[in-house]
Amino acid sequence: MHPTPGALATFVQDLRAFVLEDLEATCEALAAGGISAPELWARLADRSLLRLTLPVEHGGWGLSFQEYLPILELVAQSHGSARMIVHVHNGLWRLLDRYGSAAQKARFLPGWATGRVKMAFALTEPDAGTGTDIRAAARRDGRGWVLDGRKWLITFADVADAFIVVAYTDRDRGAEGISAFIVPRDAPGLHITPQPDGMGLAGTGHGLLTFDGCRLDADALLGREGEGLRMVLRGFLDTSRISIAASCVGLAQRALDLAADHAHRRVTFGKPLAERQAVRFALAEAALDVHAARLLVRDAAARADAGQPCTTEAAMAKLFGLEMVGRVTDTALRVCGGPAYLRGHPVERLYRDARALWFEEGTAEVQKLVIARAVLGGREQG
Ligand SMILES: Cc1cc2nc3c(=O)[nH]c(=O)nc-3n(C[C@H](O)[C@H](O)[C@H](O)COP(=O)(O)OP(=O)(O)OC[C@H]3O[C@@H](n4cnc5c(N)ncnc54)[C@H](O)[C@@H]3O)c2cc1C
Structure with a gap:
């Protein structure tokens, strides 16, 4: 059933603490081999994170992109492994639901909301x-x-x-x-x-x-x-690119928050880093980057929800997002200094997780090809 606006707001509020505490610990256990990947899937399912966008008739919440992407952004503040599951599982059902036969839907969709079907x-x-x-x-x-x-x-x-x-x-x-x-x-x-x-x-x-x-x-x-390529491009890849862009925003926001926190705490030459203009400017530029990327995501998501074509806007959001997350994680690493280079520091992990986003659903060059096609319209030569 689709949650009421109040229930959704409470869910998001509770999720914030879960993502930064329980989920962080669970993912670290997964990375260390303490739990298995199916156990992580099960914990995400317990928090309803595998049913967010799935239509109500298949046991999901049927969230719109504008409702779902802020949640994905939040999950992306945690480990990339959790973000990857939530992102893929909340997108891939679209191909089955839109193009699957009655038998295919009956076979795969009933177990989707609980993660029994992967x-x-x-x-x-x-x-x-x-x-x-x-x-x-x-x-x-x-x-x-x-x-x-x-x-x-x-x-x-x-x-x-x-x-x-x-x-x-x-x-x-x-x-x-x-x-x-x-x-x-x-x-x-x-x-x-x-x-x-x-x-x-x-x-x-x-x-x-x-x-x-x-x-x-x-x-x-x-x-x-x-119709395979058309199905993938129209039925899945455009909206998936917006999801990756939202993931870039979430991950970058976490890196920025950690850098700002460190800038307050770390004192050199008698002053916190937060009082140095060079550091303040770096953080200001990163904040601008994150905000601009978030607005591109919102615009593409609104188009997708309205059923409007969003191929170009999705590619723009993904392109800007992947470049932005590279810049912001660079800034976070520099501001947090040497300790952030060591394994176990959250910025070190975010830095590595961020680089996967450069490849998922197409590289920067692929997004540029898509955008250029729209710019050049029917006037291309050759
Ligand atoms: C973490 C992760 C998860 C992934 N998950 C999946 C998955 O579940 N399913 C799946 O199918 N794939 C998956 N991929 C693969 C991903 O989609 C590809 O890596 C990505 O699309 C790039 O393709 P490639 O690796 O073959 O690079 P290539 O196509 O070899 O490209 C290498 C470089 O050359 C550039 N390039 C290539 N062709 C052109 C061109 N015509 N013009 C200009 N530049 C060009 C590319 O932009 C890139 O910079 C995953 C990759 C990663 C890293």
């Missing part, structure tokens, strides 16, 4: 660029499909029950020959190889998926044949 999204490949350059391909075989190819850097490869995999079904048709499949973890011919731990996001598993004559039933196809 899915991952597989687009990136080791041997090719992302988009029409992909090599993974599926061919019809009797009533089903046979899938070959490789995907890597796939988040939640360690825990996912199924993967939404993007592959060619007709290479000659270019973008319109790409389809999406739901591949169960136990599909014959799917081999999952864990990849090394990341720079940040400690406790989040990434993996290489090898599809070697992987046999899929006819109902593995998600949506219509040839």
Whole structure:
């Protein structure tokens, strides 16, 4: 059921303490191997963080982007591993809900709100660029499909029950020959190889998926044949980019708060750092950066909620967000000084977690390509 405005406000207020205390401790336990990733999922589910955007008919709260993104921003103040789960799980259901068959919805959506069903999204490949350059391909075989190819850097490869995999079904048709499949973890011919731990996001598993004559039933196809890329771009990626931008804002805000706090406490040459103009200016510039990024997120979120096209605004929010979070975590590290470089300092962890946001849902260059397409409109040459 959708919470009342009062209940939502109370939830957000309580969440603030949970994120900075319990969740922080839980994620540190995960990073140290004290608890497993499914235990973190369960704790997030207990706090209703896996049902925020899911439609009410599937057991969710059905929050709008404008209601949800401030919550994600808050979660992003904690460890990247928790933020990643909340972000992906509150976005990926959209593909199933919008394009899934009745049987696919009945199979996967009832367990979504509790995290009993966990899915991952597989687009990136080791041997090719992302988009029409992909090599993974599926061919019809009797009533089903046979899938070959490789995907890597796939988040939640360690825990996912199924993967939404993007592959060619007709290479000659270019973008319109790409389809999406739901591949169960136990599909014959799917081999999952864990990849090394990341720079940040400690406790989040990434993996290489090898599809070697992987046999899929006819109902593995998600949506219509040839619509895979369009579905991913329109049905998922735009709003996912806004979520990443909101994550950049949350993480940067935490780094800024820690830097400001340190500036008050640390005394050098008889004065707190907070009284030095150089430090005050650095913090002022960081605050401006965070605020500007938050406004870009709000604008894109309002468009998404109104059902307006938001491809360009989402790419702008993501681009500004990823550059901003780089600058602000740099500032926080410099203001907090040498101790912040050491493992165990919150700024050191935020600094590493922030760098993942540069890649998720497309790099800076990809966002610029999207924005440039809108700027140049129909007047492009060649
Ligand atoms: C933490 C993390 C989680 C991830 N999770 C997932 C996931 O769950 N599922 C998934 O499918 N992928 C996932 N990825 C992969 C991520 O989406 C890609 O890393 C990202 O899209 C960049 O692709 P690439 O690594 O293949 O880099 P490349 O495409 O090899 O690009 C390398 C560099 O070249 C630039 N470049 C490439 N092509 C062009 C061009 N045409 N013009 C200009 N510049 C160009 C890029 O911008 C980049 O700077 C994840 C990555 C990370 C780091």
